[in-house]
Amino acid sequence: MSARRAISKLDFPYRAARPPVGVPPAPESKKRGADYDTDWARKPAARAARRLITEVVMQPAMAALARPQRQGLDRLERLEGPVIFAANHHSHIDTPLLFTSIPPKWRNRLVVGAASDYFFTGALKSAASALVIGAIPIERSKVGRRSARLAASLIEDGWSLLIFPEGGRSPDGWGQPFLGGAGYLAVRCGVPVVPVHVEGTDRILPKGRNVPKVSATTITFGDPLVPTEEDNARRFAARIEVAVATLADECSTDWYQARRRAHAGTTPGLTGPNVSPWRRAWALGDRSPRSRRQHRRWPK
Template identity: 35%
Template sequence: MRRVRRDWHWDTPRPRTWPEQGAVVPAPPTDLGWARVEPVRSIRYLIQRVLLLPFTEAMVHPKIEGREWVRELARPVIFAANHSSHADTSLILHSLTDTARDRTVVAAAADYWFKHPILGNIVSLFLNTFPFSRTGGAQAQLHSSSQLLKSGWNLVLFPEGSRSPDGRIQEFKPGVGHLAKETGTPVVPMHIRGAYQVMPRGQKLPLPGPVRVRIGKPMTVQAAEGSREFTARVEKAVRTLAAEKRQPDIQGTWVERWKASKPRELRYESEN
């Protein structure tokens, strides 16, 4: 218990992250803005530190690759990941730094998670979710998402629209590209491997098993690129993360290993 407490720093205060004027989001009441103000944010930080993150670590021991891309983010981004399990959200939050996690909102299917107000309020308290329609109202959805980004929040989106029925990546819907193009927000591709085996559709509770979360290089929409073209490029980036070979362990003296493990300089893809 002492080791777990030391590792997770339960007594660590919630980090003061990007400009606190973004704490109150000018979003419609249906977007559950109450979940993004104090003291709710501090309560959620405690819940995640005491319950969600230790439980995720204990069940699947997720391996995180590419966290350096998150560590140096200085502006809001869209995290775009494949979706095969209800465990995906907790795995993504587990993979983020404290600073990024504290400023991250998760898009959740309005027709599933918010059909019953009590359930919607619970998941919003635990995960900082907002209802995302899968059936229409694209313009209103774009406005709400844009307001969150402009207020300094990261967004977690699952561009496939729903959980994969077989664990394989499905075609991405163009919404992520449209939102990125309209707001000029970078997109960070992510791939989660193993979540389908841990908690596929129909599975009520997660099973132990190996999981890997791989985070890619932030991407920005190029000047002459359409939203559908950019969406296709994001999908390709996620598929590439899924196919990349595992990085070999760093060898050498502790000094050489330390130098090799230093985060790379953060550059957005369009700057190449």
């Protein structure tokens, strides 16, 4: 017996057997990225651990760091069944802040759509994301078949979804155009979307900063949006973006003024003025809590 065959036989109990001669090897299953299997994180033991982490660690941390003020929860009182929460995205703080702000009625069966190329790049990081926030891998550059199939199957099984339609954190404090994932899933599964606006997390931990800073935040929940027969994924995604922009206007002014502008079709967009970077920064203005009512004003 040759040395090569002897090693092969010794390897067999500890690794997969080699395919017969002439048979191509099966493709290796990926353990990270969009192919990471999160099914284990929805088992009873993992869900119990996540609830403990949320109540003992996450909620006190968010209360101390973000001092959240939650508005619009009364708009969800008559809402039943699984829903999609679609929010703007400025900081990594957004996820734990929203996870602890969404009522337990949905939080206890909630998964978070997380970027597969960031949160699922290694074994430890992937496991922590799935366990702590119930994350599932989502391809942010496109509506991937695997990601869409997984999210849709969970929604149909009674799970709610928290997703950031911008696909990534704001690079400069202004929002980014919404991608179609939330609209596609809502239309496909026939479930309502709750628009959510988060204000203030960019002061705590903006993109590029590693050390958080304490600051007040406001989370505003909007009226649920239900896709109609005329809605396709793109049209419904546009409706979601307008709804979140209206909540941003409501946060920086008041409910009445925001509704007047929404009715007139003059709600300021989330993406800000299409000008040079320094003028975009200037238009954002002073972002301290004292002057946040003015920071979305753009001079005529």
